[in-house]
Amino acid sequence: MNPTVTIPSSNLAPNSGFETDPTVDYFTHGNGTFTWTTDAANNGNSSTKIVSSQPAGSYARWLSKTDIISGQANNDYSASVWMKTINVAQYGMLVINFWDESLNYLGGYESDKSMTGTSDWTEVTVQGNSPSNTSYARIEFRLYGPGELWIDDVNLSLTKTIPTPVPSSTPTPVPTATPSGYTSDHPGMYLNANEIDAIIKKVDSGQQPWKEAYDKFMNEDVPAALNTKIQSVTYGGKVPPSGDIHDYFSETPYTSDGVYNPYADKSDYYGAIAVGKAVRNLGLAYALTGENKYADKAVQLINAWSVNPETRMNPKFTDFNGQSYVEIPITLTGMFYGADLIWNYQGWNVADKNVFKSWVGDISTSRGRSKESTPTNYENWKVLFVSSSAVITGDNNDMDWAFQYWKELVPIQMDEKGQMVNELRRTRSLFYSLFSINAMTQTAEIARHRGIDLYNYKTDDGRGLELAFDFHAPYLAGKENWPYQEIRPDLFEYATFELAHSFKQKPSYKDVIDKAGRPVYEKRTMGPVTLTHAK
Template identity: 30%
Template structure:
């Protein structure tokens, strides 16, 4: 792992302090009871003035960065009111959360392969689109087949499937906790977090030195950093747990320190430098991850740097004046990758709103429509009418993002409605997705319905 410069040490110290301060806010100040005593009633003869009952305090929005805090509060209100539009996804979420209660802890040390470092605490994954060369006796070096996933990259020998299952479990459990108040979900999520990030015997080292290696070519690449794209479920999940007692101040400090160290690795390692320079969705997800972790660890300057890079370097080169994404449309799965890149850009738009960098309303070409809005408008009609997609495509129109709804079109459409308002095309596209994914948790996290 690369040497940690002094600035990283300062970042870790600030992260630890921030977590400790957060723990103080969450768990109280020395046990002092802040409840005000009732004021004695004044009496005149047998008459008395009844005590005034104060109005209930407004619920506190959770500290989340990718999810929308107000939308989560709205979902909580809708669930409490048994709003019929959310009952299907709510029942499905509870079933998934109950199943997650039975999960064994996830850990990188459980993989069968040993990283080149010899330390199983180092994350390891294999490039999904690379295959053994059938013309070579040992299959080495591997050869690329873009868009065709090698099953051997998606098993328990390495960590990528385990990583995504872990992120999904945390997202499920913390959302279920926040919406239901059932402490079992919070406690399970906290236990999983401690195993992956804190316990010395099972924790992941904060690096991706061996992400998406290619047998016979390289042990790891910057491209592998995309494997942690769903760490937003962890950082937001920690925010959703804040109203529980599941994470101690010490836990929060350790989690902040881990993410400060990982952020430093992203910014200073050779793999991080390579991924930062990627011109396509890899570069977009890199900026999104850096921004998310910088906001989580209260490093505003780093967040703004990444956002400005996305705004000034990536947006102008990735979108044309109509909102199409030429680099993604040239792939063997053009619909998937056009949506995939938009997932990352819409996360950046959300982060930018919190850091005063307006990506949501920016245009790649002066005088042209807002790029993200135009891009969603370009794709939406094909979601509703898949047979009209005009590009050669290995998989065609997808709804579930290769089995991960957060890599797919549903959150893109939902966030577009929140940013730009509903249109007939967006509504038709959402109706089509609902028919395919009625149980998606996204319906709860961005509930596009009223609170009545």
């Protein structure tokens, strides 16, 4: 074994002792109270602090600004910090992660989870190797679950382990931690770059059904998206009960189950529909054509809704007068899809993009990670919202939570036939059954792009997406009569079966598509699914 020499760099962490205002170099994310405090310090007079009553599974964090620490590719990094805890139900954690020149997340490393309960100042460390295209390094100090966490004396350094020249020996590799999480390449939510290239080739060669779907999309949907007015929750509608016009407010949509109230104030909901639909269509148009005008318009809509201080929506779910939690997931997931498709557009201001990422993380966290005892379609859309927001934020913990909860919901919501049992009591039982399956399928599509196969996931007794597809297909195709109450038999979720057919080319799935008639359109989040996912 060759002897080695390890050469550490100086401390790369800005304001490492937090003796001056940390908000110059660091920012915060999550639900909690974030302070620069003198009530405890490992050294000097000051530290940073997080106090949170967040539920288990959620986390709050201080983070170095993403572009403030220059990174070097293919280097070993070492980070340490001193932490103190009081009544921490889960744990405190140190994280280092890496970003490319366009601020795309490349992966990261997490410390162990030993900082739990009540502990005096303790050093926490983590090591890892930077990817080949690293331009920036970021350090994070996370509090998982409720409790109090102090942070002080952070150190980040890079090292090179250089073997000394002993001719007959072979250097021993220096072990590093295993990167956590999934690829965070953009685009990568429902489509990746290779899939987009394949669509373009099919359209260019006139292949059907892609050419017809493309023409309809570019001639009808895209011009409408370009003409979409700037949307904001601050424009019109009633003032929310909070008195803050930046809060999302939407009156309850129903007079009874499945029966709409035509007099409800839905201004913010209609605005969310418009911005989600337009940003998605503009993002897809940019991905397929490369024309900047589509990305420019998408950025304008994103900034008005979530970035500009005068017009942005407060990044949180609100609960005024029983308003529906499902409205935000079924609309803004489309905005995330479009943002993912334009992510690498050079005309998107980096500072605005970072504000948007923070906004997405905040609104996702605000929904909480509680689990309903009798889950309905709301829970499926919550899972989709968390996983789609994690595409934007690069938050692997949220992605893990979403995929795990998706699996937990299958045996609770689905019986051995494939029926969505918690929807069968509804007056629109078939519609809401398909509404649940739609969200489950979209989450499976996000998982597929991260190497996780939820399409083929089955419980021990065979429950899973395929069973749900198989059970519902004959009713949608008109081959059997639905045996439960359905007061609106003219409004169904056919588009899900374009993805089902993409997953497995069963004739029963194609029967549903034929009944609907191509090109099929998923009206909430995914848009022209025949164009993007047909087989």
